[in-house]
Amino acid sequence: MSETSGVLVIMEQAGAGWHRISSEALAAGKRLANELHTSCSAAVLGTAESLAPLTAELANASLSSVYAVEHPLLARYTADGFVAALQQLFSEVQPSHIVFPHTYQVRDYAPALATRLGQVLLSDVTALHVSDGIPAFTRQWMGGKLNADYRHRGSGPCLLSVQAGSFRADASTSASTPCEIKHLAPQLDASQIRTSPGEPFREAARTVDLGSAQVIVSVGRGIGEQENLKLVEDLARALGAELAASRPICDAGWLPMERQVGSSGQTVAPKVYVAIGISGAIQHLVGMKGARTVVAINKDPDAPIFEVADVAAVGDLFEILPALTRALRP
Amino acid sequence: MKIVVAVKQVPERDAPVRVSADGRSVDSGDTAWTMNEPDAYALEEALQLKERGEGEVIVLSAGPERVESTLREALAKGADRALHIVTPEEGPASLAARDILGVAQLLADAIRSESPDLVLTGLQSDDLGAGQTGVVLAELLGLPHATLVLSVETAASGDAKRIRVKRELEDGWFQHIEMPLPALLTIQSGGNRLRYATLMGIKRARSKETRNIESPPAAERHDEIVRVSLPQRTRQTEILTGPANEIAAKLAERLRAEVGL
């Protein structure tokens, strides 16, 4: 078997810059390489023009190599294009560990890539620890109610994707001399690409900007029925707060989608965020972690939302809310 | 259009969770089970596609005997027939003994025998949360795929051998993608409104066919679960418990101060 070459991080481009989780994946990759006493490299896919400024920046990020995987067919993301290109990169580089940011794009192609390599991707990793030279990777089960530590087994590369907000992007440690940028032009043919993606679009213009709200009252599935929303609206009024919700409330059409907080909704950073009947799944947390004070009301003492709460009210929202609203009225 | 929908049975959301004595799995002794939520949306999308044209909806699940209740629920909502890959609750041939690739291989074998035009899965399972089985299946079956799909339409060209889907991107963006059939889609929740099973549907389900498929022994896993634990709290949290009006009074005081009422 040929020599493997350490940790390889697959960075994701977004617009003219990086997808925000890319730098967190890079931090995770560097830490893993450090603890395994091996090297860390990074790669990014696109066209030669779009990659030039990005790889120049990466060359200064204390890495052992930077790979620019360039092809006109990579101008627009497709799973077929990315899987084929990365498979060629890996056979050239032979990495022992491959780290991805857990983005929607990675969700779309990395499992297929792992399958093509005869491997299994450890998706949505929140932590890693190395003991006796063997890394273990933590994933969440049951919407964050449990942590499960996984190890890779057998030969071949270990693939993992890291969750948003789990690894701190390191303060740009600028290397004294930039590392080498290696260019790879994968063999790709338009006939290999089976899907035709359209341009991204937004639905209607947003009429509420939760991003600038100072106080937010947010409601989740614990509210049970649409009619019960009145309880939450009353509290929001008493606090002069904007109303927001978790995804299932918007999925059911009880509140408009523009009031959804989380990875597929809005990102908010109010002074106070009151989470009512929300369990605290990671896709919700990434949208509200920036709140200064988090108050959570939930009947389940082990609800993951309490892990990020400053004030945890353990009880039945149907009893607490009316009393709370009454107590707040002048 | 012949559509296979993969549905997974998962613990009810409010079910309490306990780590097993071995510290490496979940104790599901008295768990109540339900259909994985995005899978219910996948089933709904399949039923609506069928209602718009012609075709057949086949539901597929791998798991122990208890998954029959989830398959029956799908049949009661309108699926035409069911495939049940029967795995033991525990031991070397159980679902837990298989990794994502192993489970996807079970599903792929069953799907191949049906040669469907469209395969739908949920985006992600509520228990393991891998978000991968659909895409792995697409690769195993050699099908083009799209993930995070909210709705399925016929292609703009009107070509019956192609579809156009609306998919969710991050931060409130969307995108259309076109692809040829057969194809695989992973369905995100919220694209349609879920129906309830009617009494008539429940009655009809009794006469619908469920085919049991034996499961081969598990292949070697590519990963290993070494520890399952409850997460540690990281913040300094003020915990309020007790009678509701006492909690409310303390909350009101704190909120007044924080909000500046």
Ligand SMILES: Cc1cc2nc3c(=O)[nH]c(=O)nc-3n(C[C@H](O)[C@H](O)[C@H](O)COP(=O)(O)OP(=O)(O)OC[C@H]3O[C@@H](n4cnc5c(N)ncnc54)[C@H](O)[C@@H]3O)c2cc1C
């Ligand atoms: C790709 C992807 C993107 C996603 N994007 C988002 C997103 O942007 N935003 C988002 O929110 N989710 C998103 N989700 C969904 C997310 O994973 C969770 O499913 C969702 O956040 C759960 O919503 P919830 O907390 O309201 O419901 P549940 O998880 O069902 O929680 C309900 C909570 O209410 C509590 N409760 C019940 N009854 C009472 C009572 N009487 N009193 C007090 N408490 C009670 C329960 O203990 C429970 O904790 C996404 C998922 C995926 C896979």
Ligand SMILES: Nc1ncnc2c1ncn2[C@@H]1O[C@H](COP(=O)(O)O)[C@@H](O)[C@H]1O
């Ligand atoms: N045992 C199973 N039986 C049927 N479908 C499954 C099974 N496991 C996973 N799936 C499907 O794969 C999707 C994604 O699951 P996961 O990759 O575990 O997040 C689910 O929503 C189901 O549609």
